[in-house]
Amino acid sequence: MSGGPPKALPSTGPHSLRDMPHPLAGSSSEEAVGGDSTPSPDLLMTRSFGDKDLILPNGGTPAGTSSPASSSSLLNRLQLDDDIDGETRDLFVTVDDPKKHVCTMETYITYRITTKSTRVEFDLPEYSVRRRYQDFDWLRNKLEESQPTHLIPPLPEKFVVKGVVDRFSEEFVETRRKALDKFLKRITDHPVLSFNEHFNVFLTAKDLNAYKKQGMALLTRVGESVKHVTGGYKLRSRPLEFAAIGEYLDTFALKLGTIDRIAQRIIKEEIEYLVELREYGPVYSTWSALEGELAEPLEGVSACIGNCSTALEELTDDMTEDFLPVLREYILYSDSMKSVLKKRDQVQAEYETKLEAVALRKEDRPKVPADVEKCQDRMECFNADLKADMERWQNNKRQDFRQLLMGMADKNIQYYEKCLTAWESIIPLLQEKQEAK
């Protein structure tokens, strides 16, 4: 898009006036929205802060437009299959290397964000910056503001009760790092969000704080207008498909909550079992000290129980660090999705109310005024975006849970295998015939 008057928004949904193919439909992505298929050079060059002429926060290559580097890769990226061919991706983001910073006022952790991209939106092929949780939180808020019609992935929980959880323990930091990594990867995988201006800045800026202080939210038109919806409109009824989504999310969150409680309970019981085992093993050792011929077998049993205890501890640690956080993430996800649904309802309500008002004016030639048309636009965009995102979300959710639950099964299998090895190895020791003492 060149620097002309803002045209129809690059969104993933069909436009009211143009027939833009749905990117998920898998058809050719050659058709452009609003003409220009390549971003103009000056747009690329003017990615400097404070330039108020920038209008498209999510980059110059709207979904569905072809751009030399990304058309087929876009399609591939939109494939919701897990085994995306690495070569067709053009954006890779990783979160790693947590470091603790001790300052006079506070202590906090930063993470290294490494970005590799061939996209034209990035000046350099590679970036490495350091960010802290606050920065992620800022990014998420900006995304919600600027892309209100899309589902924004959740962040790991912000607040931790001090004293209960050690914010600087290795386990906590690692769990958080994984969640932050997942967060960025989900954005990276999103055909619209990954082109978001704020996201780009987050990945590349040396001084993020300066940018933050800008204060100028680069909102899309939809964003602007959605923000301005005062919310005073009442929705008559949610269309069936969105009602179904709402109901689904409600039940889904409920079930996840139950699973979270069960998982926590299991971990609690396992820890209590571990406590007893840690007392149980050594008693065999004590007994072994009293005996002659039985000393070795008893000592062997003691060591065996010790090994099983260690294996159990590993299991509970893994479940706490890898399983529970992902569950919680999805609960947060579905909560934020429900609020997006509500916003959609608002947009629809506004449109319907305004439409009704027009209908009641009893003009001989009821012409749909421009602003009502705009409302309809907004609503249809929103609906399309949401539907597309829902489908993507459903597929990702399926993969994520498949992986999560298989992981849980795996961890349990590994635990039992370790115990099995321990017990099988002492059988020969127990059966050994000893010299008469």
Added chain:
Amino acid sequence: MTENNFSLKKIEISVSEAEKRSGRNAVNMQETYTAYLVETRSVEHIDGQSVLTDSLWRRYSEFELLRSYLLVYYPHVVVPPLPEKRAEFVWHKLSADNMDPDFVERRRIGLENFLLRVASHPILCRDKIFYLFLTQESNWKETVNETGFQLKADSRLKALNATFRVKNPDKRFTELKHYSDELQSVISHLLRVRARVADRLYGVYKVHGNYGRVFSEWSAIEKEMGDGLQSAGHHMDVYASSIDDILEDEEHYADQLKEYLFYAEALRAVCRKHELMQYDLEMAAQDLASKKQQCEELATGTVRTFSLKGMTTKLFGQETPEQKEARIKVLEEQINEGEQQLKSKNLEGREFVKNAWADIERFKEQKNRDLKEALISYAVMQISMCKKGIQVWTNAKECFSKM
């Protein structure tokens, strides 16, 4: 009492059934108790077929009577223990009620084990009262009581006294007593912790059952994920219910440990008997020595030790030579008797030590064999539990992979 009845024939003993009975007890009150069917079979050498020779009903108190009798008449034997009277070291799901069918069943096995141990003991198997226990249902109690064994039993007070005051017990017995104390303590501890471990393990498995229900509910709102979730949930149910059998098997291991917990008490009984005999011997020797000294003093006229006679002599005058002669004679007789008694006590003591130690060696071998086997079967149980766990989770994983 011995009877060589079946030292030559091979017999099989089993406690095959348990039955609830009610009747009137000694104070004519209605009570319920369990009776156990004791069957004896003799095995014909030629074809190995067994023929039922005797079958009668016994209650737990009769087993107790038999054991008490054996303890008195064979103090040098480590007498096999009975299964516990009341359920102890129970983990919460296990009933502590004596009438509970599982407890009764485990007791039946324990009683059978007791009889088998007695029957396979080289000395005890020849006992007539034991033989009658297996063959004579009516009046057996009277027969036992007629032996008057209760009177022959050592008083606890005497035994306690001896334990404290004995000067020169055989070192091996002192060590053995120490060992049996420690063994009792460590096995008790083990059984207590094991019960808590069982409790916790039960909890872990059962909570997984909740996954079954929630996966089922969740699968109802899912399209492609539904089947995988549903079938995985089923495996979680299987997992949760598998713990019942696992822990039931483990009770058998606990029972094996309990037997040796109670055996520790039997070991201590033998040590106590030795201490008693040794103390008796020491007292007899001491008594003899003092009598000899008295005699010597009377004969030589020197008074080295204080004696009442000496006092009264001083106060009321010397006794006549005749009186003195008479006393010396009495003392000499007592000394003679005493020396004979000491000799026989010494002999008895040495016999006891020899026989007791032989049985203790036999017991040690048995204990090592049995406990090794118990540990092996415990390990096998754990292996089986691990394999089941791997199976269930592998099945669940496959279901998840199809989500």
